[in-house]
Amino acid sequence: MSLETGPFAAERASADELRAWYDLSVTSTAADYPSNPVPPYDSYVHQLCRPTSYLGFQRLWVARDNGRLIGTASAVFPPDENSARAIIAVRVSTRNRRRGVGTRLLQAMLPEIHARGCRVIAGQAKAGADGEKWTHALGFRTVVQRASHHLDIKSADPARWQVPPAPGFRIEQWVDSAPDNLVQSFARARNAIADSPTGEASYQHPDWTAERVRQYEARMRETGETHRYVAAVEERSEAVAAFTEIALVPRQQSHCYQEDTAVLPEFRGLGLGRAVKASMMRWLTTDLPSEVSALEARLPASERPRAGAPERVVSEGSMDR
Structure with missing residues (x-):
């Protein structure tokens, strides 16, 4: 193996390079999470080429064997409270796993992670799979x-979504x-997730x-995502008592x-949690009946998968600097 690693500038990459990245992502994810939806190529590349993800500033790296992306x-x-964390994702083609490729990629990333003052590296892997074994071996x-x-919306019973809010809301x-x-009051309601x-x-x-x-809303607009909100408002105080949020990714409707x-x-x-979720489902299925086929639960903002896997392990590694 003639392995080379280095930064990857998606916005300047050729069509062949972007296709190779996409294909590797699809095949490696399918090996670990076979039930995951496959994102459309255009949608995936659109997000890949943006310097900012929904979590913060993003950098990319690749590993090549004799010029072939593996x-x-x-x-x-992330900014603010979590600026000491770097959230990483490493993918290696199935035929090249357990050959040191992931470790070389991590080594290539470390100078940038150190330069940004990060003390913790966080990532996620499927329980019991190659990724978890690799992270544990590295400490x-x-x-x-x-x-x-x-949730496959088309197979769900819409009668479950007929849930009105409690009296007074x-x-x-x-x-x-x-x-x-x-x-x-919406900001106060958002803080309720902290427990x-x-x-x-x-x-x-x-x-x-x-x-x-407002800053979060502006950042989501920069990524191109559309976010829908449903809130239960207490009529006496005119304040948000509960809410739910759904994200729609560009070109992935x-x-x-x-x-x-x-x-x-x-x-x-x-029952306000059920009421806002039920209202959201009625809204989505009325507004996007021919497009939306599935709804996927996300992890917290720092550890979100774009997937429907049965179980994920969130791992962290600390760095002494």
Whole structure:
């Protein structure tokens, strides 16, 4: 093997290079997560060529054997509370695994990770699969195990989505930007997700404010994603008591992705979580009846898969600098 690793500038890559990256991603993911949807080529490449992902600034690397692409890697550098973390993904073609390709890719990434002041490297792998064994061999440790769920909307019973809000609450919905009269209370509702379990992961839930909500909305627009929100508003106070969020990826309208759902502690037990999710399903199936076929649950913002795998292990490795 004549292995070479180095940075990859997707925005300047040739059509053949982009196709090779896409093909490797599809085949390696299918080996580990055979139930995953296959993203359309145009949608995948559109996202790959953007310097900013939904988590933060992104850098890419490749491994080649005699010029043939056999491995890829990405590192995302989140801002704010999680700026000390680098979130990585390493993929190696199945026929070239256990030959040191992933380790060489990680070594190629380390100078950039160090230069950005990151102290923790985080990533995810399927439990019991090659990726988990590789990370443990390198000294990563499992910090949390999570399940991902995939709902085929076309086979679901729509009667399950006929759930009205509790008395004293009404349903509000919007696309991308929260209404000005709700953005303050929406920020407070977003903070309600902070009591969700993160195991031993170093991930810090954001401290949401109205300003931060607007920053997040602007970043999502930059990535090209469309985000839909459904909220339960308490009519007495005119404040958001619960919400759910769905992401639609450009050129990938057959699938959508579940983002956060949260209910403020003082309003839990009233069925508001079910009510906002049911309203979201009615909205999606009415508005996009011929396009949306599946809904996938995402992990928290720091550890989201684009997949419906049965179980994922989120691993972290610390670096002494």
